[in-house]
Amino acid sequence: AQSVTQLDSQVPVFEEAPVELRCNYSSSVSVYLFWYVQYPNQGLQLLLKYLSGSTLVESINGFEAEFNKSQTSFHLRKPSVHISDTAEYFCAVSDGNTGKLIFGQGTTLQVKP
Amino acid sequence: IAGITQAPTSQILAAGRRMTLRCTQDMRHNAMYWYRQDLGLGLRLIHYSNTAGTTGKGEVPDGYSVSRANTDDFPLTLASAVPSQTSVYFCASSPQGTDTQYFGPGTRLTVL
Numbered sequence: 001a002q003s004v005t006q007l008d009s010q011v012p013v014f015e016e017a018p019v020e021l022r023c024n025y026s027s028s029v030s031v032y033l034f035w036y037v038q039y040p041n042q043g044l045q046l047l048l049k050y051l052s053g054s055t056l057v058e059s060i061n062g063f064e065a066e067f068n069k070s071q072t073s074f075h076l077r078k079p080s081v082h083i084s085d086t087a088e089y090f091c092a093v094s095d096g097n098t099g100k101l102i103f104g105q106g107t108t109l110q111v112k113p
Numbered sequence: 114i115a116g117i118t119q120a121p122t123s124q125i126l127a128a129g130r131r132m133t134l135r136c137t138q139d140m141r142h143n144a145m146y147w148y149r150q151d152l153g154l155g156l157r158l159i160h161y162s163n164t165a166g167t168t169g170k171g172e173v174p175d176g177y178s179v180s181r182a183n184t185d186d187f188p189l190t191l192a193s194a195v196p197s198q199t200s201v202y203f204c205a206s207s208p209q210g211t212d213t214q215y216f217g218p219g220t221r222l223t224v225l
Contacts, residue, residue, distance in 0.1 A: 009153070032212050043117075043203055043216035044156075051212070090155060094212045099144050099163065100171065101214060103155040 002027040004093050006104035014112050015083055021076040021107045023091035031093045033074040034101065035065055038088040047089070050074065061085075086111045116140065117217035119204050125223045126194050134189040134220050136204030143209040145187040146171075147179060149200040150219070156203065162187055164209075194224045 007022040025031065032051050036044040048059040055067040065076045074091060091104040120135045138145065143164045148156040148171075158171030162181040176198060178190045187206075191198055201221050205214040 004155075006155075034213075036216075043218045044205075045216070046213055049213060099207055099212055100146070100158055100161060101156075101212075103148075103157070105153055105155045 002031070002093050002095060002102045004091050004102055004104035006089075006091055006107045008107050009105065010108045010110065012110045012112060013081055016080045018079050019077065019081050019085075019109065021089050021091075021109065023074045023076065023104060025072050025074065025091075025093045027072075027093060027095065029095050029097075031095060033065075033067060034092040034094070035059075035063070035074070035076050036090045036092060036103075038090065038106075040087070044090065047076075081109070081111050083111050083113060085109060117204055117206055117215060119202075119217040119220050121220060122218070123221040123223075125225065126191075128195055128224055129193050132191045132194055132222070134191075134202055134204075134222070136187045136189070136217060137185050138187075138204075138206045138215075138217075139185065140206060140208075140215070141184060142206035142215070143184070144207040145181065146205040146207070146214060147177070147187070147189045148203045148205065149173065149198075150203060151200050159189065159202075194222075196224045198222065199224045 005024045034049045035047040037047045048057045050067045058064045092101040117138045146161045147159040160179040162168045204217040207214045
């Protein structure tokens with residue numbers, strides 16, 4: 001069975017500081033990995049995904065994540081955060097066959113001025 | 114419209130009542146999903162449908178039923194609501210084979 005663990009429930013950080021949101025997964029098969037973002041009182045939006053190829057994937061708003069197969073991790077990073085990045089971030093895994101996603105518990109990123 | 118719509122936006126419901134949450138997408142996606150979101154638990158899959166006419170059980174299906182009569186609609190029914198079903202419910206859809214899921218705005222349900 002697949003599972004996802006997000007190691008931090010809350011991450012407070014000051015504006016313009018770097019941030020890393022950690023995600024580890026377990027699976028016995030090849031996986032697809034996702035990061036979704038949820039802004040207050042909204043649904044989830046895809047931030048970035050790893051399907052195959054380059055292990056470093058980037059989003060349009062400066063986030064990046066690196067697939068590390070040996071450490072079964074897919075940590076999300078941003079070198080300089082903005083107030084507008086304040087949101088809930090979810091890591092998710094899919095086995096690519098069923099299309100079903102398994103989500104982590106979520107990490108709340110709180111960017112302070 | 115473009116995307117996924119859910120109705121109602123929020124609802125307060127007495128325990129024991131029947132309730133149907135509606136979900137409609139206009140992207141012609143084959144697959145659709147229902148999740149519930151609870152604090153500290155992330156999102157958990159309730160039911161899914163890979164194509165019109167078929168449905169399957171997710172991680173937490175008990176107390177819920179779904180139908181998929183056509184491509185666009187995927188209603189979720191609580192036959193007899195209980196307080197533990199108080200949650201925020203999200204519908205999602207996915208084009209066949211891509212795995213990226215697109216989410217609706219959610220329905221906040223409170224069962225008293």
